[in-house]
Amino acid sequence: MLVFALLLAAAVPAAPPYAMPGEAAVAPYQAKDSNAEARPYTGDFMARAFHGRAGIARVAGDLVDRAYADPVIGEIFKGHDKVRPTRTLFEQFCYIIGAGCTYSGRDMIASHKDLGVQQADMNRLVELLQRAMRDEKVPFAAQNRLLARLAPMRGHVVQK
Amino acid sequence: MDFTRSCGVAGALLLAATLASPASAGEPRGGGKLLLTNGISTIEGSAGGGLTPWAVIAGNATKDGVGVQSGITVAALRSYDFRSLDLAIGAWDRIELSYAHQRFDTNKVGGKLGLGNNYKFDQDIWGAKLRLAGDAVYGPALLPAVAVGAQYKKSLSGAIVHAIGARHSGGTDVYASATKLFLARSILVDTTARLTKANQTGLLGFGGDRGGGYTLQAESSVAWQLSRRFAIGAEYRTKPDRLSIAHESDWADLFAVLAIGRHLTATVAYADLGAIATEKGQRGLLLQLQGSF
Numbered sequence: 087m088l089v090f091a092l093l094l095a096a097a098v099p100a101a102p103p104y105a106m107p108g109e110a111a112v113a114p115y116q117a118k119d120s121n122a123e124a125r126p127y128t129g130d131f132m133a134r135a136f137h138g139r140a141g142i143a144r145v146a147g148d149l150v151d152r153a154y155a156d157p158v159i160g161e162i163f164k165g166h167d168k169v170r171p172t173r174t175l176f177e178q179f180c181y182i183i184g185a186g187c188t189y190s191g192r193d194m195i196a197s198h199k200d201l202g203v204q205q206a207d208m209n210r211l212v213e214l215l216q217r218a219m220r221d222e223k224v225p226f227a228a229q230n231r232l233l234a235r236l237a238p239m240r241g242h243v244v245q246k
Numbered sequence: 247m248d249f250t251r252s253c254g255v256a257g258a259l260l261l262a263a264t265l266a267s268p269a270s271a272g273e274p275r276g277g278g279k280l281l282l283t284n285g286i287s288t289i290e291g292s293a294g295g296g297l298t299p300w301a302v303i304a305g306n307a308t309k310d311g312v313g314v315q316s317g318i319t320v321a322a323l324r325s326y327d328f329r330s331l332d333l334a335i336g337a338w339d340r341i342e343l344s345y346a347h348q349r350f351d352t353n354k355v356g357g358k359l360g361l362g363n364n365y366k367f368d369q370d371i372w373g374a375k376l377r378l379a380g381d382a383v384y385g386p387a388l389l390p391a392v393a394v395g396a397q398y399k400k401s402l403s404g405a406i407v408h409a410i411g412a413r414h415s416g417g418t419d420v421y422a423s424a425t426k427l428f429l430a431r432s433i434l435v436d437t438t439a440r441l442t443k444a445n446q447t448g449l450l451g452f453g454g455d456r457g458g459g460y461t462l463q464a465e466s467s468v469a470w471q472l473s474r475r476f477a478i479g480a481e482y483r484t485k486p487d488r489l490s491i492a493h494e495s496d497w498a499d500l501f502a503v504l505a506i507g508r509h510l511t512a513t514v515a516y517a518d519l520g521a522i523a524t525e526k527g528q529r530g531l532l533l534q535l536q537g538s539f
Contacts, residue, residue, distance in 0.1 A: 206310065207278075209278050209280050220474075237383060237384045237387070238386055241384075
């Protein structure tokens, strides 16, 4: 019986990343690591600084919570699903940090389209990420190393 | 009296900022820069390190707004005291207009030089800066923010600076700066090239018996960011040496800067300004409090 259940589970293809159960569906796209738009760190220095995948998950979850509740940028996310960005942000950070994840989210243009993000909003998000990393006790130099890989995305995030 | 005058200038600049309208569509938005990324106020009023301008725009506003910053700087050197008061407006993270008033108190050296004890050299500096390209924090890691600027300086001690051999009591510096925060190393680097005729930033006039034309000078700042609010660093600034009676040295400093809050930044520096107006070894402490919006 158990074997049968396992076989059945294996036979059912996993949901595509644009239609994950429990998440708001988005237009179909092809998932690939290059959508993360950053070169991952090699070695385990960064993963250790972030306390592994568990620490990265705490940072990503904390950041999304703070961003959605924030008086400055919370409005941007009003009415948006919180489950999907929590997962994709975790995957993106985890991939960039080199903690052994693949990124299944959309690229930065597609994922920020129509959000109307201004430069001040992106700076605010950076501050909230810094707070989340500080609370996770990620050393400041490692915090900046993650930001170093995120900073070049600005042109795809902030509206012209 | 000079500071009253400075306040008048501040008012005029603020009025100009109020009348200015944003280049891009949409509601202008104040604030929003990351901490410390507006630099501190240089002693010549432009945003930058303490001694050299950076390719960053004064004030807390981003490309969607207009911001201001203002600083007061005091330095106590071995023989002299210096203070400057500045105000700068930064518009759309693109254009910066600045004003600074410098006062250089000769203390007892003034008497020795026949100027009278506590003789003070005063100077006004009007600055404009345009960020041409790039960003100090965002964008490609190897593309720095690049800016050009000019500083029109007018000594208010014209007769004296002529008497000590300067050719002019006013002059214009032109500079180009490249600035980048290398996040992967938490290190900010600025390099500035300046064309100038100024003796001791212009406090001792412009040009001298050793030449009157423009000289090319190099300036650099390096800062190491230790936390979101705190950085330490060093600066170096080469200077012309045009007055044979008053040898002039390159300047250097070590500094620590703390963003006390979003609107208040404090800087302390140990500066070595070398020889100034016949007196060697002018080292001392420089303090600055800067407010920004």
